[in-house]
Amino acid sequence: MADPTPVIDDLRAESEELDRLVARLTPEQWTLATPAPGWSVAHQIAHLAWTDRAALAAVTDADAFRARAEKALGRIDSFVDEGAEESVGLPPAELLAHWRSGRDALDLALRAAEPGARFPWFGPPMAVASMATARLMETWAHSLDVADALGVTRAPxxxxxxxxxxxxxxxxxxxxxxxxxxxxxxxxxxxxxxxxxxxxxxxxxxxxxxxxxxxxxxxxxxxxxxxxxxxxxxxxxxxxxxxxxxxxxxxxxxxxxxxxxxxxxxxxxxxxxxxxxxxxxx
Structure with missing residues (x-):
């Protein structure tokens, strides 16, 4: 069984790179429009915070996650936007702290999980490495949207x-x-x-x-x-x-x-x- 530690480490590195991109933004920059229609920089970070916490629930409390997923999948066309709206109105410093605390808790939970464990998700169940990979993928994708709004290019x-x-x-x-x-x-x-x-x-x-x-x-x-x-x-x-x-x-x-x-x-x-x-x- 492959060791999931390398992908968990890379997820942390990807998140920290995005963190450095937004940590010193002005309040006005948090409101800049990104390529996702209707989403600002704040929406992008709020979405990542919501999804990290959903992943944390999947890893640590499968029943709580299933209840969350059942509600979300009943609103298949709107639950992504609704998840972002849960914290997008926070002041930037609070939103940033909210995202950081959620992803740190997920990092610890993934490292503590049994390597062979499988967790429920909105699609097929996820193994530890798969969950970390999915979070890395989404963090990278949304960081591109943030970078686009700020007029910068992230080096691959x-x-x-x-x-x-x-x-x-x-x-x-x-x-x-x-x-x-x-x-x-x-x-x-x-x-x-x-x-x-x-x-x-x-x-x-x-x-x-x-x-x-x-x-x-x-x-x-x-x-x-x-x-x-x-x-x-x-x-x-x-x-x-x-x-x-x-x-x-x-x-x-x-x-x-x-x-x-x-x-x-x-x-x-x-x-x-x-x-x-x-x-x-x-």
């Missing part, structure tokens, strides 16, 4: 390896939430890390393939950029369709981001398969 790190793995593992989930039957065979995923390393997943001889920068793949599966703005190549109709619907987050298909660039003249795969529009999580 090889912590993206965790998000890549999650994106690959959630392939079939993405098909399912669109009402589609997942392909039977694995895809070959070959991505270049920020460090220059090459990360591979799936059989070397798989006919369906995806290649490109790991950063672009992570932007795709977290739906922080439109596919047309990313340098990802799909070979095969199944791989091509997946790039239109991929999502690494639980819940229904999101709305996606609008393309910034003009559509490319050439298709991204030899056979372009019609598929549902991409969605986007907040």
């Amino acid at each position: 790190t090889d912590r993206l390896a965790h998000i890549v793995r999650l994106g690959v593992r959630t392939r079939d989930f993405a098909y399912a939430v669109h009402g589609l039957t997942p392909p039977a065979g694995e895809f070959r995923i070959r991505l270049t890390a920020p460090s220059g390393a090459v990360w591979g997943h799936g059989p070397d001889d798989a006919p369906q393939r995806v290649t490109g920068p790991a950063l672009d793949f992570c932007l795709l599966v977290t739906q922080r950029a439109h596919r047309d703005d990313l340098d990802l190549t799909a070979v095969g109709p199944d791989a091509d369709r997946w790039l239109d619907i991929a999502q690494a987050f639980a819940g229904p298909p999101g709305r996606g981001r609008e393309p910034k660039a003009e559509p490319k003249a050439e298709p991204k795969a030899a056979e372009k398969a019609a598929g549902p529009a991409a969605g986007s999580g907040r």
Whole structure:
């Protein structure tokens, strides 16, 4: 059984990097609009605080989490916004303290949990490493929205390896939430890390393939950029369709981001398969 400590450590590092980005913001900067419609910088941090505390409940009190999840899933189209609204009105210093205390408690709970334990979640149950990976993925994705609002660029790190793995593992989930039957065979995923390393997943001889920068793949599966703005190549109709619907987050298909660039003249795969529009999580 893999030791979950490295991904928990990377989750802490990812959170601390975002913390440094917002710790000295003025009250006016907390109100800046982010790419998520209707969400300010404060909404982004309030959402992370709410989800960290939901994860803490899942790890430490499964019954309390299930009660929370039952209410949330009864309001599938609004519970994400409602969760953010719970603390978005706090003064910035209080909101920041609220987020810090929740993520610190989650960090301790994940480290104390049995490595083989599984916890309930809004999607399939999560193991310790999976829960930490999901929190890292969401923290990274929302930090991009905050950085965009502030007009800064975050340098990618090889912590993206965790998000890549999650994106690959959630392939079939993405098909399912669109009402589609997942392909039977694995895809070959070959991505270049920020460090220059090459990360591979799936059989070397798989006919369906995806290649490109790991950063672009992570932007795709977290739906922080439109596919047309990313340098990802799909070979095969199944791989091509997946790039239109991929999502690494639980819940229904999101709305996606609008393309910034003009559509490319050439298709991204030899056979372009019609598929549902991409969605986007907040």
